[in-house]
Amino acid sequence: MNAPDTPPPTDALLQARDISVRFGGVMAVNKVSFDVRRGEVFTLIGPNGAGKTTVFNLISRLYAPTSGRITYDGQDLARQPPHKVASLGIARTFQNIELFEYATVLQNLLIGRHTHRRTGFWQDILFTPAARRAEIEAREKVEQVIDFLDLQHHRDSLVAGLPYGVRKVVELGRALCTQPRLLLLDEPSSGLNVEETEDMAFWIQDIQRDLGITVLMVEHDMSLVSRVSDRVLAMNQGEVLAMGSPREVQAHPGVVEAYLGTIEDVSSLRREVA
Amino acid sequence: MRFLFKTSYAQDIRLARHGGHVFWYGLLALFLVAAPWLASEYLLSQLTFILIYGIVGLGLMLLAGYTGLFSIGHAAFFGVGAYTEAVLAGMGWPFVLSLPLAAMLAAATGVVVGLPALRVKGIYLGMATLSFGFVVAEVFARWESVTGGNAGKSVNAAKAFGWTAEAGAPFYYLCLLLAAVATLACLNLLRSSTGRAFVAIRDSEVSAQSMGIALARYKTLSFAISAALAGLGGGLYAHHIHFISPDQFDIIQSIDLLLMVVVGGLGSIHGAFLGAIFLIGLPQAISAVKDYLPAAVGQAPGLKAVVYGGVLVAFVLFEPLGLYGRWLKVRTYLQLFPFYRKGMFKRQKSFQKSDRLK
Amino acid sequence: QQQGVSKTEILVGTIQDLSGPLAGYGKQARNGMQLRIDELAEQQGGIHGRKIKLLVEDDGYDPKKAVLAAQKLVNQDKVFIVAGHLGTAPNMAAMPVQFEKNIVNFMPITAAREMYEPTNRLKYSFAATYYDQIRLALPKMVKDKQAKKVCSIYQDDDFGLEVQRGAEAGAKAAGMEIAEKTTFKRGATDFSSQVARLKAANCDLVVLGTIIRETIGTIAESRKTGFNPTFLGSSAAYTDLIHKLGGKPMDGLYATMTVQHPYLDEASQPIRFWAAKYKTKFNEDPTVFSAYGYLIMDEFIQAALKAGPNLTTDSFIKAMDSMSFPADMFGGPPQSYTATKRLGNDQSRLSQIQNGKWVVVSDYVKP
Amino acid sequence: MQFIQLVISGIAQGCIYGLIALGFVLIYKATETVSFAQGELMMLGAFGGLGVMSFMGLPYWAAVLGAIAGMALFGMLLERLVIRPILGQPAFSIVMLTIGIGYVARGAITMIPGIGTETQALPVPYKDQVLNAGPLLLNVEQLVVIAATAVLSALLYALFRYSKVGIAMQAASQNQLAAYYMGIPVQRLNNLVWGLAAAVAAIAGLLLAPITFVHANMGFIGLKAFPAAVVGGFGSLPGALVGGLVIGTVESLSGFYLPEGFKDVAAYVVVLVMLMVRPNGLFGERLRKKV
Amino acid sequence: MNVESAYGPIKAIRGVSLQVRRGEVATVLGSNGAGKTTILKTISGIIDPRKGSVQFKGEDITAQDPAYIVEQGLSHVPEGREVFPLLSVHDNLLMGAYTRRDRDGVARDMEAVYRYFPILKERAAQDAGLLSGGQQQMLAISRALMASPDLILLDEPSLGLSPKLTKEIFEIVVRINRERGTTLLLVEQNANMALNAADYGYVLENGRIVMEDTCGRLREKDDIKEFYLGMKDAGVRGERRWKKKKTWR
Numbered sequence A: 001m002n003a004p005d006t007p008p009p010t011d012a013l014l015q016a017r018d019i020s021v022r023f024g025g026v027m028a029v030n031k032v033s034f035d036v037r038r039g040e041v042f043t044l045i046g047p048n049g050a051g052k053t054t055v056f057n058l059i060s061r062l063y064a065p066t067s068g069r070i071t072y073d074g075q076d077l078a079r080q081p082p083h084k085v086a087s088l089g090i091a092r093t094f095q096n097i098e099l100f101e102y103a104t105v106l107q108n109l110l111i112g113r114h115t116h117r118r119t120g121f122w123q124d125i126l127f128t129p130a131a132r133r134a135e136i137e138a139r140e141k142v143e144q145v146i147d148f149l150d151l152q153h154h155r156d157s158l159v160a161g162l163p164y165g166v167r168k169v170v171e172l173g174r175a176l177c178t179q180p181r182l183l184l185l186d187e188p189s190s191g192l193n194v195e196e197t198e199d200m201a202f203w204i205q206d207i208q209r210d211l212g213i214t215v216l217m218v219e220h221d222m223s224l225v226s227r228v229s230d231r232v233l234a235m236n237q238g239e240v241l242a243m244g245s246p247r248e249v250q251a252h253p254g255v256v257e258a259y260l261g262t263i264e265d266v267s268s269l270r271r272e273v274a
Numbered sequence B: 001m002r003f004l005f006k007t008s009y010a011q012d013i014r015l016a017r018h019g020g021h022v023f024w025y026g027l028l029a030l031f032l033v034a035a036p037w038l039a040s041e042y043l044l045s046q047l048t049f050i051l052i053y054g055i056v057g058l059g060l061m062l063l064a065g066y067t068g069l070f071s072i073g074h075a076a077f078f079g080v081g082a083y084t085e086a087v088l089a090g091m092g093w094p095f096v097l098s099l100p101l102a103a104m105l106a107a108a109t110g111v112v113v114g115l116p117a118l119r120v121k122g123i124y125l126g127m128a129t130l131s132f133g134f135v136v137a138e139v140f141a142r143w144e145s146v147t148g149g150n151a152g153k154s155v156n157a158a159k160a161f162g163w164t165a166e167a168g169a170p171f172y173y174l175c176l177l178l179a180a181v182a183t184l185a186c187l188n189l190l191r192s193s194t195g196r197a198f199v200a201i202r203d204s205e206v207s208a209q210s211m212g213i214a215l216a217r218y219k220t221l222s223f224a225i226s227a228a229l230a231g232l233g234g235g236l237y238a239h240h241i242h243f244i245s246p247d248q249f250d251i252i253q254s255i256d257l258l259l260m261v262v263v264g265g266l267g268s269i270h271g272a273f274l275g276a277i278f279l280i281g282l283p284q285a286i287s288a289v290k291d292y293l294p295a296a297v298g299q300a301p302g303l304k305a306v307v308y309g310g311v312l313v314a315f316v317l318f319e320p321l322g323l324y325g326r327w328l329k330v331r332t333y334l335q336l337f338p339f340y341r342k343g344m345f346k347r348q349k350s351f352q353k354s355d356r357l358k
Numbered sequence C: 001q002q003q004g005v006s007k008t009e010i011l012v013g014t015i016q017d018l019s020g021p022l023a024g025y026g027k028q029a030r031n032g033m034q035l036r037i038d039e040l041a042e043q044q045g046g047i048h049g050r051k052i053k054l055l056v057e058d059d060g061y062d063p064k065k066a067v068l069a070a071q072k073l074v075n076q077d078k079v080f081i082v083a084g085h086l087g088t089a090p091n092m093a094a095m096p097v098q099f100e101k102n103i104v105n106f107m108p109i110t111a112a113r114e115m116y117e118p119t120n121r122l123k124y125s126f127a128a129t130y131y132d133q134i135r136l137a138l139p140k141m142v143k144d145k146q147a148k149k150v151c152s153i154y155q156d157d158d159f160g161l162e163v164q165r166g167a168e169a170g171a172k173a174a175g176m177e178i179a180e181k182t183t184f185k186r187g188a189t190d191f192s193s194q195v196a197r198l199k200a201a202n203c204d205l206v207v208l209g210t211i212i213r214e215t216i217g218t219i220a221e222s223r224k225t226g227f228n229p230t231f232l233g234s235s236a237a238y239t240d241l242i243h244k245l246g247g248k249p250m251d252g253l254y255a256t257m258t259v260q261h262p263y264l265d266e267a268s269q270p271i272r273f274w275a276a277k278y279k280t281k282f283n284e285d286p287t288v289f290s291a292y293g294y295l296i297m298d299e300f301i302q303a304a305l306k307a308g309p310n311l312t313t314d315s316f317i318k319a320m321d322s323m324s325f326p327a328d329m330f331g332g333p334p335q336s337y338t339a340t341k342r343l344g345n346d347q348s349r350l351s352q353i354q355n356g357k358w359v360v361v362s363d364y365v366k367p
Numbered sequence D: 001m002q003f004i005q006l007v008i009s010g011i012a013q014g015c016i017y018g019l020i021a022l023g024f025v026l027i028y029k030a031t032e033t034v035s036f037a038q039g040e041l042m043m044l045g046a047f048g049g050l051g052v053m054s055f056m057g058l059p060y061w062a063a064v065l066g067a068i069a070g071m072a073l074f075g076m077l078l079e080r081l082v083i084r085p086i087l088g089q090p091a092f093s094i095v096m097l098t099i100g101i102g103y104v105a106r107g108a109i110t111m112i113p114g115i116g117t118e119t120q121a122l123p124v125p126y127k128d129q130v131l132n133a134g135p136l137l138l139n140v141e142q143l144v145v146i147a148a149t150a151v152l153s154a155l156l157y158a159l160f161r162y163s164k165v166g167i168a169m170q171a172a173s174q175n176q177l178a179a180y181y182m183g184i185p186v187q188r189l190n191n192l193v194w195g196l197a198a199a200v201a202a203i204a205g206l207l208l209a210p211i212t213f214v215h216a217n218m219g220f221i222g223l224k225a226f227p228a229a230v231v232g233g234f235g236s237l238p239g240a241l242v243g244g245l246v247i248g249t250v251e252s253l254s255g256f257y258l259p260e261g262f263k264d265v266a267a268y269v270v271v272l273v274m275l276m277v278r279p280n281g282l283f284g285e286r287l288r289k290k291v
Numbered sequence E: 001m002n003v004e005s006a007y008g009p010i011k012a013i014r015g016v017s018l019q020v021r022r023g024e025v026a027t028v029l030g031s032n033g034a035g036k037t038t039i040l041k042t043i044s045g046i047i048d049p050r051k052g053s054v055q056f057k058g059e060d061i062t063a064q065d066p067a068y069i070v071e072q073g074l075s076h077v078p079e080g081r082e083v084f085p086l087l088s089v090h091d092n093l094l095m096g097a098y099t100r101r102d103r104d105g106v107a108r109d110m111e112a113v114y115r116y117f118p119i120l121k122e123r124a125a126q127d128a129g130l131l132s133g134g135q136q137q138m139l140a141i142s143r144a145l146m147a148s149p150d151l152i153l154l155d156e157p158s159l160g161l162s163p164k165l166t167k168e169i170f171e172i173v174v175r176i177n178r179e180r181g182t183t184l185l186l187v188e189q190n191a192n193m194a195l196n197a198a199d200y201g202y203v204l205e206n207g208r209i210v211m212e213d214t215c216g217r218l219r220e221k222d223d224i225k226e227f228y229l230g231m232k233d234a235g236v237r238g239e240r241r242w243k244k245k246k247t248w249r
């Protein structure tokens, strides 16, 4: 408020400084700081309940931080109402999938175009030529996303009946339709099998490289993490545990202890039974 | 069975999807325009009522069916429209000015009610609107200098530019015109970004918000449009019924309006009008058949309530999608004949989930 | 060709509340009308060879439904006349529909002034209005009881308002003001704060713009709190339910009325006979509303007979406008109508509940 | 003194609202629907009691037991016939259903010749008795209501808080699918809930009968109980009671001290204010979806 | 069992037959929308099959009331957690044991699951809806264990769990199977884990079983290796363009 903002380093798209959130007695996020650089894939990992999703919720302004600040592209996010976040170019997916259940896939994706609408209420109600043009344009953009994610098949199905994996993709698509600059993905691969996870990895890489979108993601699948991320931040109990390249973080003893676990070979399970 | 080959995106946003639509809706329009010659005076008056309630139903459908906000106080907006129109018409305003003003005033009231809607959902919103309805009804009763209080108020015929929309065909055409315009406006809204925003709010507020939809703005907007349509309907109602009093805009009326959209079929524009047909037609149907019943039943007081309630219960039980749902089934049956399979619309088991968390 | 009149039949429409808050009254009024029609068929055979057919519509005391009902009767069933329509607001809503088609609104069962004012050639009303009842009765009560402070409690609707206006006019006539007035909503059950108000104002005469339960509720609450003014109700409170439901505390209540309640053990022989006939036919005890219905139909028959074989709206009006009806067996006052006087009689008398029964305690109160 | 007497009347009236509101909250807590038929069930209960006393000539306590048991059965039957088939549909369908049931119940009672359209008194042993506590007046009819409301809400509170069945009812309303997975007999519990709600309604009807009389439209008082439930927080049983008391006293006081007309809308104004200040009522839980 | 289930006119599984022997761990693999969840739902009576029957412990439980089936000793970890959001963690667990009458046993099992997942004990009084995704998953699993069942159906138990916990879950699965002799039917995207923990596996595609064998042998099949275990040469970018499609349709 009083002190002028210090301009962030040019390559940081998002900066979190000492953010903390407390829910009753639980310190869900405790003095966490990190930068997400333009164009990178930045991953948050950490045991369950470490506060990763809470960080996402802070960025998308669903929660307000108890202390600390988040700046996005030089702006203080705390000043933005939640619905403004999307028009700043931040889009997200949800851990538990939050789609518009009783609308078709196409409509879901079109809703993703909301921040880009150019017609007002009166134009809509009269369906002026401008509104018609805007509709068709939105549809074209959405079709590009549909092609990108191979969703042609499901275009007109109601979301309510889709299998889990497809919903995940639809949600990704919806986020992409907003044409974000920063994409927050909460566990993009959970519930997907190996093959589908692989598709997801390709998509994330395409999103980063071809579309030039910065990605911040939470993920538990370490093979996916090491494959796509540029940098990784490990959290535990709301605090930062380690940060660095995927390899560095995976080797960090604290991370192994709290997150990866020490049993190396899953076949140990088998031997016990046998 | 009809197959549609789509060749452009524009096809998807057209109102009439194919020739059949054009034909059937054209026929309907023709019938409606010709109605004064075809229908008896009595039927025409009923038809006028149906159009008026249809307009109100459209508004409530938008609010309840598309935005997912249930209002149990819609009679308040209806009443604001009716009283505004009655007062203005009494002052000799032409209806081309007074009707829009009635709608706007109702919309303004709608915005006021929309405000708590930003904070509460579900049953709490229902109660907020219900309470608001009571307060407004009390204002109608107490503000005697304007509303005539409980003694009621007579309403002049609608006039403009020296033309009087007399009861019967002229007024019917006025209603028909406005109903058509209102329907078109709603259809337009629903196929554009505003309508999608409503649907988004209905299905998930959290993700609507993160898609950049300003909940406050769209919820209030939805309330405003809905109230405006109710106000417009109210204005027409006032003219049609000639006499308005506060007890015409009480909780019973609100519930009737809600029943109308539910029976019509939540989430469909057709439903608004089908529901209106039901609301106006059923009591008439009951009094038509009651003479044929044994006197002990047919002449007993309370019969109307029993049948009315019974039909409502039957609807919810057997046709949760309302009249429109029934119509869809019939249509599919005809289209697919003879390939229709019995299980096609078999109801799936569904499981209730708390809507306290949305 | 006059609608609703054929060679053999006259169609009479009536709109009653058969499913709403006044369903009880609606049913009784209908039965009363039907009783007279059946008598006509049995005794005289008809009016100039025509039988009466009664078409009943239910409006549930809802003006919107009343409009629909009136439209059905007038435009679809094509009745000759609408008689005995119950309730003020429903009448107000239905009258324009009828008048457009030149259909008389005959003797609606409501005591509002709008039923004959502003004058319209199609309006006829028989009941002394609530306004007049109280306006005329109040000064007499003030004098008799030597009341110092007159107050009122009334239902917050068109009915209550009429009583209240009557009370104001009556108080003015007696050279006083209404010291305290208080209201309640239809269907209210709790009158404690209203009674507390009246008590705090030291009222010694309270005008009741109440119907049944509210009358009982108000009086019972007053008696409990040791507040015992003179209570004066309108004809709406003149029903046997008051003492049947309210019991002992109701004793002493005054009400204005015209038509006497037809107790089955009534002293007057014709009423007793009539009540027994009604009971046999409908298997329930008659009430004032049964009597209203009966009388309305009776007056219609008399007027229609007088109008002659060529029954049209005009001939009926012509006949009515020179009609005078003598006092009826229920003690109703004589009535007379002219082209400009469309209320039969504005007078009423006073009854009091004594030992759990209504007793007529005054003759017609003259201004 | 005036003030205290008004507060006492307010409390008594408030308990009536609270008693009916208990029925709403009960249904809401266990099924997440709002029953608009609760007032009508109450009316049926009162008529049931009346039937037992006046037409079968049995004593008061027999009427009380008979009406409560009868209504409980009726509630279960109702559930079996009309609620169960649409179990799992959105809560709103059930709301509509209860509105329909309300119409049918009111109409059906009205149709009973000779009884339905009349207003009747239920002869209770404690009719018209007044206790004088110093200068204050306590009405026995109202004291009975107060006591019954307090006891009932305590019992129901314990049911939902401590008993397995009560918790399971809430579980089923929050996530029916998961309840099925856990082997919770959702339908049986639902049956029980409606039976309970109808029994509570019957109690309310019997207690109210001396105060409001028995007639087909007595259920409309339920419209005042909604505000009570909302003010207390719709999901809270003690809230229903407290909400009722708040509404009752506010009504009573505003009827005396404020200009005419305020008493009638006081309840609704309180609700509106409450929804602005504390959207979930006094005892309602703060809800927030975690994503 | 042998069943066919459908959602409305859409057939989700068509003529699936599978068997789980007492005391064994079986797993069903399959890509998205193959119908795995549908099978499990059919078994526990949430969906009534169009055709076919389900036998459990020699009894026909086709289309029985889910409550009855649970009482017979079958419990289900549903897909997507499905906790009771407004009940406390403790009450959630209690509901898991709804069909049980033995208070002591319930208390003992409660202690046991608290030992498996200490965080649940810490949060015993918190509303389940406020737990993190993974914590809810732990709760869902624990809740099913509370029924002390003979057969547990697990639908993607590792969904959203950290790698460490995933391993622990499988250890718990194996341990329960060994110590209590509980039979398990496991649906899992983490095929590597599943095939290691289970004895027998089925591969489901488009509502049909296309392959079944012991897990040992399944692990050796090329198609399984490629599509489910992801064991192939780490491809270069652009690989997807010529990706091999599954052949067994």
Ligand SMILES: Nc1ncnc2c1ncn2[C@@H]1O[C@H](COP(=O)(O)OP(=O)(O)OP(=O)(O)O)[C@@H](O)[C@H]1O
Binding pocket: A023, A024, A026, A027, A028, A046, A047, A048, A049, A050, A051, A052, A053, A054, A055, A095, D288, D290, E130, E131, E132, E133, E134, E135, E160
């Ligand atoms: N709204 C809330 N109220 C109370 N506690 C909360 C709330 N949101 C999160 N928590 C708590 O904060 C902690 C962090 O939760 P969060 O959802 O951020 O975890 P996470 O890192 O995303 O874990 P997971 O991998 O399991 O999803 C958890 O212990 C959770 O119980």
Ligand SMILES: Nc1ncnc2c1ncn2[C@@H]1O[C@H](COP(=O)(O)OP(=O)(O)OP(=O)(O)O)[C@@H](O)[C@H]1O
Binding pocket: A160, A161, A162, A163, A164, A165, A166, A191, E007, E010, E011, E012, E030, E031, E032, E033, E034, E035, E036, E037, E038, E039, E079
């Ligand atoms: N409620 C429903 N309505 C219509 N179709 C449905 C419904 N639920 C599932 N389906 C369809 O049934 C098929 C099987 O779904 P199911 O959920 O069993 O798949 P799954 O193998 O569990 O997939 P996943 O790995 O994504 O969980 C899918 O094609 C899905 O689209």
Ligand SMILES: [Mg+2]
Binding pocket: A052, A053, A054, A095, E132, E133, E134
């Ligand atoms: Mg998370």
Ligand SMILES: [Mg+2]
Binding pocket: A164, E036, E037, E038, E079, E155
């Ligand atoms: Mg699945």
